[in-house]
Amino acid sequence: MDQKSQDYPLSEVPQAARKSFGSLAVVLLGFTFFTATMFAGGQIGTAFPLWPDLVAIIVTGNLLLGAYVAVLGMIGARTGLNTALLSRFSFGRIGAKLPDLLLGFTQIGWYGWGTATMAVVLLRLIGIDAETHSVLAYALMILFGFAFCWTAYIGYRGLELLSIVSVPLMVLLLAVSLWIAVQDGAGGEGLMAIQPGHALGIGTAITMVFGTFVSGGTQATNWTRFAASPRQAVWASLVAFFIGNGLMITTGAIGALVYQQPDIVDVLVIQGLTVLGILMLFLNLWTTQDNTIYNFSAVGCTGFATDKRRMVTVIGAAIGTVLALLRIDLYLIPFLLLLGTFIPPIGGVIMADYLVKRRGSYPPIASADLPDFNKAGLAGYVVGCLAAYFSPGIPPLIGIIVAILTYVMVDRVLSERDKPAAGSP
Template identity: 60%
Template sequence: MTDTHVTADQDYPLEPVPAQARKSLWSMGFVLLGFTFFTATMWAGGSIGTAFDFSTMLWILLIGNLLLGCYAAVLGYIAARSGLNTALMSRFAFGELGSKLSDVLLGFTQIGWYAWGTATMALLLVKMTGLPEGLTLPLMVLFGFGFCVSAFVGYRGLDLLSRFAVPAMIILVAVSLTIAASDAGGLSGLSSVIPSTEMSVAAAITLVFGTFVSGGTQATNWTRFARSGKSAVLATLAAFFLGNGLMTLVGAFGALVYQQADIVDILVAQGLATLGILMLFLNLWTTQDNTVYNFAVAGCNLLRTERRRTITLVGAAIGTLLAVLGMYAWLIPFLILLGTFIPPVGGVIMANYFVSWRGRYPEIGTARLPAFNLVGLTAYALGSLVAYASAWIAPLVGVLVAALSYVLIELAVAGVRERRAALLRSAG
């Protein structure tokens, strides 16, 4: 077995994706849509659906998902042009050792979602089928390792699963939305619903943008396989604007009509319990395999190893253990909080790519990079601090402040270097 074959088999975790391994727009679109079809996103939509009238709710979902789609699309463009994932881009933005900060942040967040999804599948299956509660923990172990099979295979496994699961989920969602609209009495019935809770518009947009922004930050793990920057942008927008938008809309519809945000509970209320179980399984599997894949890619960069499959199994084991220990019960608020600290990573990467590298990274293996890029780390700290203190759309504030801070600090540092160089020339 040659080294080239081993590298290709491991999905290029530490090097650019070569031209011969690039994928089509359709392939990436299916994988990314499978990733964004996520139960937790529906719950976010449900929270918004009970707090606003129908027209305001639609505007909030449109703005929040458009912001998320644009953020992920810019990172997707950089990934397609460079062939690199977020973990490798972080080496340029934060330094060889500094990039480990983003590896830990992104990796832990993803394995946290994996633990939550694994536990949710087991708990709801027992609840919906009437199985003995004693089977809950064995089911968590079964799903914890079963969900990682397609991720273990790699991009090809994610692609094959998504090509089947995504159309099936779209059909189920369409059927459910049609029934819900009918039960609500059509558009006039939806428009007459009175909000039962309160939430500010800024908080609502933050919820839409922030719940899945960690996934958008790591969508580069698939868009790096794109054949062109245009394909990456289109696939990312389809997933994070349209796909994520559809999930939040389903949750909002459920909250309006049935006072339920989750698609599974909605399908049960509509008399479609069997389809609800199928929907739950497909919904979680197509997200679970992507999250553990993300963990593996971040882990490969953290440990500087190409053993992606080994890291995938380790991630599944950690996620399963966390699920069994009950961490999922308090994990969601913590992960949403991390949504404040993850977006600045993307902001720094964008600014670093377009300002410092003029839209073209050098070869990852030959570039002489500092252990810590103080400009990038400082910009990240400022973005996170301002986002944490912001009463506005915290994830968006974090991206913008981090990117702007990077540009200003980089320009100031460059000016100092030029003055020093001029003084040395005059002294010589």
């Protein structure tokens, strides 16, 4: 099987296959321009005044997300490995099945959410109720479920070509929606005078901002491994996950603040942008859906030890379509909160293993002597999740920090235990 045509699912990306900063940035931006992020922004926008609360939440959440992805992106560029292969070092050959399962499920979950949302919202925008015309809605879900995976089937080049076309258009549409919202809100002073319509905890709000893309961000190495240098990977990650994701959150939040309507689709209709809204929705979801299913294919190839990435892509699209038919789109907010709690510790473990234990260097994956289980990695993940779930504050940040500290402490204890006793042969 030609590894190049399959995007190197089981090996390092060679330098000859690396991409430019512009190519990487536009692909990552296409990934982060996601309708679910605008929906999450809408939930936050109706719960906080613009200044300083809403601004602080958006900046804090996206800064944390951008920094988290930038570190993982740098690791991906240095090693040339995707997240699933990095997990072999930090969790062990068999232990890595745990993050593989979790990350694969989250990406399939997002694919199902996007597929169902595209069908339901498209019908709403043209005046058809999806519940009343459920057969039509289901038919559209099946159509979109397999159509969205086409560019991912092609590989990185397919993602890049779609993003080059769609990202500038989406930036323009977002700018138009923001401009109309600011005008309808009577400018900056008018926006700051608007009072929130319902209550939401600050920690929960930041977790929602972080959680919208923490699962995708944890797998950003799937693209940053193609970066020509670690520096380019870091900057491309910040552009996409701090600025790009922040723009999506801000657009949804400002629209919700002005119109007191958390649903971005209803906001677009109020603004008279129905046709543009359909175009934005389609491009928005397609550029994320193909990246999402590409993530699943990377995890699936590693988990099943196959280099047939395109076949895994189609299988993932089929599973995601089934989830769409089961209406996973009705559970967005609980899904976001779960992601913000249980996914970040995976990235924390990878950071600790590469930066602390391995001191920034991995041997070639094909010749690496890997244990079945990396006990420090598994302990770091479990303790990190428990801390994120039960501790007050910002669960994603707590989970990452605790996972790193636990990994380092457990690894040192195990290393001391395994040292030969003084005087022994």
